[in-house]
Amino acid sequence: MHDMNHSKIIILGSGPAGYTAAIYASRANLNPVLITGVNKGGQLMNTSEIENWPGDADKISGWELMNRMHKHAIKLKTKIVSDTITSVDFKTTPFSLIGEKNKYTSDSIIIATGANPRYLGLKSEHNFKGKGVSTCAVCDGFFYKNKEVAVVGGGNTAIEETLYLSNFVKKVYLIHRGINFSAEKILLNRLEKKIKTQKIIIYLNSTIKDILGNSSGVTSLLVEKKHFQEKKELNVQVSGLFVAIGYIPNTNIFINKLKMKDGYIQVMHETHGNYTQTSIPGVFAAGDVIDHVYRQAITSSSSGCMAALDSERYLNSLI
Numbered sequence: 001m002h003d004m005n006h007s008k009i010i011i012l013g014s015g016p017a018g019y020t021a022a023i024y025a026s027r028a029n030l031n032p033v034l035i036t037g038v039n040k041g042g043q044l045m046n047t048s049e050i051e052n053w054p055g056d057a058d059k060i061s062g063w064e065l066m067n068r069m070h071k072h073a074i075k076l077k078t079k080i081v082s083d084t085i086t087s088v089d090f091k092t093t094p095f096s097l098i099g100e101k102n103k104y105t106s107d108s109i110i111i112a113t114g115a116n117p118r119y120l121g122l123k124s125e126h127n128f129k130g131k132g133v134s135t136c137a138v139c140d141g142f143f144y145k146n147k148e149v150a151v152v153g154g155g156n157t158a159i160e161e162t163l164y165l166s167n168f169v170k171k172v173y174l175i176h177r178g179i180n181f182s183a184e185k186i187l188l189n190r191l192e193k194k195i196k197t198q199k200i201i202i203y204l205n206s207t208i209k210d211i212l213g214n215s216s217g218v219t220s221l222l223v224e225k226k227h228f229q230e231k232k233e234l235n236v237q238v239s240g241l242f243v244a245i246g247y248i249p250n251t252n253i254f255i256n257k258l259k260m261k262d263g264y265i266q267v268m269h270e271t272h273g274n275y276t277q278t279s280i281p282g283v284f285a286a287g288d289v290i291d292h293v294y295r296q297a298i299t300s301s302s303s304g305c306m307a308a309l310d311s312e313r314y315l316n317s318l319i
Contacts, residue, residue, distance in 0.1 A: 005104040006094060007033045009311055012085060013112030015042025016297045017287025019069035020304030021110045021311075026076035028312045033079045033106075035099065040082075041066035042114045043247075043288075044297055048138040048164065053297060065297065090257050090280045108282045108314055110307045111254065111265060112300075115247035115288040120152065124211040125243070132218025133211065137161035137242050144169050144240045150221055151175070152208055153244035159183040161244050163190055166199045173236055175203045175223060209233070211241060249289045258283065265289050276307040277314075284310050 011021045014036035025032035044050075047062030056065075073080065083099035094105040117135035119125055125133050134140040137151070141164060149169050151162045154176040160183075162174045174191075181188060194200045203225060210222040218241060223234045249263045259266045259279035267290050268277045276284040286307040287300035 005102055007031060007079075007104070007106050008315055009033070009108045009110065010035060010095075010097065010104055010106040011110040011112060012097075013037065013042070013110075013114055013287065013289075014040045015044060015066070015112065015114045015287060015300060016069065017112035017114070017300040017304035017307070018042075018110070019066070019073050020301040021112060021286060021308040022073045022078040022080075023069070023076060024305050024308030025110075025311065026073065026078045028308070030312060030315065031077075031079070032308075033081055033104070034073065035081045035083050035085060035097075035104070037082075037084045037113065039114065039116075041070075043116075046136040046138050050297065062297075085253060088253055088257055090283055093282065095283065107318065108311045109284065110276075110304070110311055111251075111278070111283065111285040111289055112287045112304055112307070113250040113289055115249045115295075117243065118246045118248050119243055120208060120245065122208070122211060124213075125241075128211055128213055128218050128241075131216075132213060132240050133243065134240065135243050137164050137244075140240070141165050141168070141242075146170050147239045148173070148237060149240040149242065150208075150236060150238045151242045151244055153246075154178050154181045154183070155244070155246065156183045156187060157246075158244035159187040159191055161242050162200060163187065163194060165242070166194050171198075172200045173203060173221075173238060174200055175206050175208060175221075175236075177205070177207050179204050203234075203236075206234075208241075247288065247292070247295070249292070251289055258285075262292075264292055273313060274310055276303060276310045282311075282314055284314075 009030045009032045011034045022034045044062030049059040083101045085097045085099045087098045089096045097104045145168050148171045150173040152175045162172050165172050206225045209224050213219045221236045225232045265285040268274045284307040286303035
């Protein structure tokens with residue numbers, strides 16, 4: 001006997017992967033349930049301008065894009081539930097999920113729980129969280145108008161945040177532990193131009209040793225700069241630090257339940273169809289939980305689509 005909370009398909013997550021899966025599953029008449037957790041809209045909610053969403057030649061905000069996906073899913077009668085899943089049982093079918101509010105069972109599951117920003121791991125970083133330390137320039141950059149700030153990181157996010165901040169802060173110090181940036185060329189070209197205006201100062205081969213400040217927030221950073229054999233300590237006066245050093249996938253509840261590598265859920269990939277299937281038939285994964293390379297809204301959406309199609313094929317095989 002199935003309980004009230006049984007469905008053919010449950011999707012966990014609320015970013016582009018989750019919503020796209022919901023849209024496809026709804027159109028396949030699978031009556032999906034999308035459980036959104038606390039982070040509604042996912043990381044895109046923190047993105048001010050998306051310039052590469054195909055078909056949107058004009059810039060669109062992440063918030064707006066997610067809002068449109070939400071509306072689309074609702075229009076197709078996706079049931080959207082706000083709950084946080086705390087444990088799962090994939091040993092028997094139907095699969096069961098226990099949330100903070102309810103218990104759910106389902107014949108198939110799509111995991112699209114995304115990722116969260118990684119921190120440096122300094123004690124002072126924790127102390128100044130929200131008081132000068134941030135992982136989102138778009139959310140918090142506004143508070144630093146005409147002030148000096150630092151960004152730490154070397155990938156696309158770090159460069160994007162640096163460029164974004166340089167439009168209204170006095171100066172940005174970009175601190176990177178490596179010698180080369182791993183960001184896209186177009187961003188590095190923009191960065192070069194900004195460096196010439198002396199809006200952006202770059203410290204390569206440098207690590208942040210400590211974050212200093214007082215009750216009103218961050219005042220400076222202790223930076224260790226390696227130059228050949230010698231190390232030099234610098235005190236960089238800033239009132240804000242933006243941490244952009246990558247992400248950690250939200251997969252804790254799946255440890256020992258699914259095959260994983262470095263925190264990312266492993267999927268079948270190259271086998272015919274079934275691209276998104278995890279180590280357990282009937283459980284699929286999409287978006288940033290399976291991908292630490294591309295990490296784009298569009299690639300998350302596409303894997304959400306694949307997961308819905310894989311799931312539909314799986315459900316048909318049960319009949």
